[in-house]
Amino acid sequence: MNNIAIYPGSFDPITNGHLDIIVRASKIFDKVIVAVLENPEKKNPLFTIEERVELIKRVTKDIDNVEVESFKGLLVNYAKEKSAKVIIKGLRAVSDFEYELQMAMMNNKLNNQLETLFMMTNNKYSFLSSSLVKQVAMYGGCIKDLVPEEIIDDIRNKFK
């Protein structure tokens, strides 16, 4: 059986917290599709969709069963198109839970064949979010250990 999981998000940009989830999920599923959401509601992104996909591809290039794509519209439709039965979400604090529960319920209502599985954050990264990384970088703080080494310069260059 080909077990395909989708890991959706904004990834603006990918952090070590996201990468940790991707690596762990890649050991459980035959294929993990990291899906960058094209969300017109999120104003002023730092990276374009194409740039985000490229950054994620760069940091996951050595993991054979990981693919990176972007998608628009309903996640349930995208999952069906990809023959995926599982959505992976990372959970950091209780504050993530309420929103994620609501999303998981709605997605299950739209397609009850689709399961949402939650993975707990690695406690090293429980405080980490893309928006916090952007704030630290904007004011010239050190983002080493927060994002993969290979993308540090890309983030710094955005604030030059």
Ligand code: ADP
């Ligand atoms: P954010 O902008 O908050 O970093 P994203 O939309 O890019 O969020 O996140 C995509 C997914 O990754 C979500 O399921 C989110 O809960 C999860 N995630 C984000 N940061 C972490 C982290 N540090 N540890 C574990 N999961 C995370």
